[in-house]
Amino acid sequence: MNKNRQSIRLCKYDYSRAGTYFVTFCTQNRECFLGNMGSIKNNISKKTELVANWQTLMRVFIRPENEETKLILLKYMEQILFGLNSFLKKHVGITEKVSLKELSMRFTETIINKNPEKKLAEVITGLIEDIAPHAVNVASPYFVGHMTSAMPFFMVHLKTIVTALNQNLVKIETSKVVSILEKQVIAKIHRIIYKENESFYNEHVQNAKTTLGIFTKDGTLANITALWVARNSLLASKEGFSGIEKEGIVPAYKAYGIERCVILASKLSHYSFKKAGGILGIGNQNIIGIDVDTNNRINLDLLKKEIKKIKKTGGRIKILAVVGIAGATETGTIDPLQKIGMLCSENKIHFHVDAAWGGPTLMSEKYKHLLDGIELADSVTIDCHKQFYMPMSSGMVYFKSPTIMNSIEYHANYVNRPGSVDLGIKSITGSREANSIILDCALKIMGTQGYALLIEHGIETARKFAEEIKKRPDFQLMTPPELNILTYRICPVDIKKKLSEDNFEQRQSINKELNKINRNVQRLQREAGKSFVSRTTLNIGNKRKEDIVVLRCVIMNPMTNINILKKILDEQEKIYRCYITTSRP
Template sequence: MTLLSSTADQTDFGSRIELALAASNQLFNPRNAPRYVADVLQAVNLVATKVSRTSRPFTGCAPGQLSPLVAGVDLDRPLPDTAAALEELEGLYLQDAVYFHDPKYAAHLNCPVVIPALVGEAILSAVNSSLDTWDQSAGATLIERRLVDWTAGRLGLGAEADGVFTSGGTQSNLQALLIARNHAVERLRQDPAADAGWLPQALDRLRIFASEASHFSIAKSAALLGLGYDGVVPVRCDSERRMDPAALRQALADSRSRGEVPMAVVATAGTTDFGSIDPLDAAAELARQAGSWLHVDAAYGGGLLTSLRYRHLLDGISAADSVTVDYHKTFFQPVSSSAVLVRDRSTLRHVAFHADYLNPASAAREQIPNQVDKSLQTTRRFDALKLWLTLRIMGADGIGALLDGAIDLASRAGELLEQDPEFELASAPQLSTLVFRYRPEGVDAGTADALNLHIRRAVCASGEAMVAGTTVDGRHYLKFTLLNAETSVEELNAILEQIRAIGAGFLAGARA
């Protein structure tokens, strides 16, 4: 019997061997280390060159222009080398990417990133540790745990605090509310009169209280946790878009009168649109009186932990049972990098699950530090390394100085808008966002809506700047999100003049 019965079989076998050898040359290992250095340097140089030559945040490219180019790529026919692939990528991605480092990018909560974090990104991607178990990560586990302790210390959560890194604020909020839900159900089951043995029956009574300006992930989490969107009780805000403590007190009392259980109060430290920070002390006291879990969503405002001048805005956060912090917003880290922190490490048992092949219960008894014990994710990147190197190279004060500069810039931009009679500022800036609209004298509300929708689209299409949009009381507004301390007042003025020119053109056309 022969293994290769024909010349064709031998040729096919030879080509498979050749293909396998070529593929093995792409594996990152000691033999291919020089190739790794050369190829990664090509990519780094390409990006550095592109950034140095980019003079605006966006090209204005529309989906219809780029989609055919991407769809036309034959993924079953590889290119001859890395240089060819990077050349193709430049046209498909880098040319029309949105560059957050540009001083005229003022749209969403996307920050310019610091170089130490990029160094960390290169290291963690190459080593490729998985932060689920000790035997896959070792030192990486200890570094993440040390950063969790550092963050919890700055939050003032106490000696029993703990937490874990996550993919972002949405996941952090979900995990915090899952813990709060299971904590509430556990307490109900200890009450003989509660009749909460069956989980769906218990869930029907649970309620989450959050301000009208809270992040959509709170309602989304409620739905995922079996409470439904109706499980979130919206609490009225004051004129500065902060949760009104009197309204929260009344909402809690009304809920109790209906026989509902206040599972959690969610206070926001930095709303997405207004940067508003709920009165944390008052929320903590009302949550305590109601026997409710207090979660603080500080995805945006968490960077104030490093601030040199605005740290006091987070006063009261130390009373929280759990906190969300997004490092990839106001700590200037690349996506993704977030964490959920809890005051009492024992509450993390509510998300623990022990799999015999991965993290058996015996490992927990032996105090082997498996991070999967307290995470919703299993396989997880070593994103903590980016923050670690940032702190070791820049220090927390360096991060704080960048954030303070962005907050100062927003304050100056607010003054510009207040002084200009053609603009309306929805609310004074509280962190680094401004909600405003272009509305010259004599423009009615309906026309102003159409006008500002048009302005946002036109600014984006120009690529000269990027601004966001939102609604306030059902009306359309524009929004600046300022996270780049190097943006100048002159550059903001240039954006406002572009908005004015586009708006004036729209109104002239409407009149004609």
């Protein structure tokens, strides 16, 4: 088929509408001759064989290739830029009307055409008509299952400007003022976390030699960067050894006389820490998961015990870092940061706080106390595409010490030269976009109070939702919200009674059945396409722990309210009733 496109062929188009006859001959050297065999009617789109030659390339590269393309671009762009919400409602569904299997059968082409297949106008129309309806409308207030949600509409404008400017933050030569702006916005967020004094920020805000933090592609890379820095600080150069970054893991362990390095984190910590274990060469089995207490926070006694046990090895095992979570992915819970921070400082351990989710809570006067102790952290991760409501994807990592990032410094002759302010010097990423522009503008447009309102709405709506769940006999609240995430499950009242009996085997078999029901209800609701709540499995229980399937609700969309959440519960109840009727033998 592709061969045909390159050979001489006769193309006839649009006879019916045009009443004309065009013939297009395309030769193998891809020159195109258009023979007009009849009268040309105005306003008819002439479907000609598209050819990639220098002339058309320049036309496409510089501006919309023609008036028709420009109009189509404007038609959709206007809707996207000024009526984003209605555009999403109209064009993007949460639905699974078409199954993934069916969709995957539509996308099996593996050859790239030599010549263009479509004009820009057709590509855009295709995106809006064929792709968007099968994408997920994460902006719907009924989409409450993940940490991706509606954005303020101006984010699209800001992202567009960032794209148009196309600055590369790897070096000053491709970003100039934007690198400087980035240092300023990093200092602003650093100040919210660490609350250092005026003179500290005066000294470091534009200091080329020091770094308060860095933008990363996402929270995963922010966590990895934090632990990379922690690893290099722990296994730094000393007499006879020039540091782990240079010599690698085996000489480092030898130089320090150690067998293992471990990272201690709650069992609810994000899986990016496992990736960090692998990438940093310490092995992901050395990310030691500490059990959580009944509030889903890291069990401090167990953490202390683990530290004590490790210290008893006489230095054969080293603790690279302890992680505290400020907003666990599955439950939204916050570890006791103050206490972990003090424990780490007593034991001289790097304390990392993963606030990818909960970080922006610091902007709420009402709830910032929930993160008390974050200022003790040596490093902190915060995601921009989560509760800063920025477009995908953008993360950040912050460091208490303005010089600690020196341990991951890299230079090259053509860029990132020693002494320059190039931000790529201390960054896991090379080239990267100017997401700092978006955050800076968003902070100006929203103010801390604007963000606080969003955060407070999420927390308070989650609390109302928890009360509603408790009122309903068919449901059981599993993890109450500390921030704006909660989990629950379908568990009818008579079953709840049975579960309270002290018979582990009976509980186990009931829970197995409940797991099946909850899995199915979540799937059926998702497939129905009106609303979306996610699902996870928590290992919980008072005496003996069990794997329990729970429904997970993340409330970050300001348009989500308790009435919508009640409707979501109603739907789940209905699905459950229908499911148990039809699945009964």
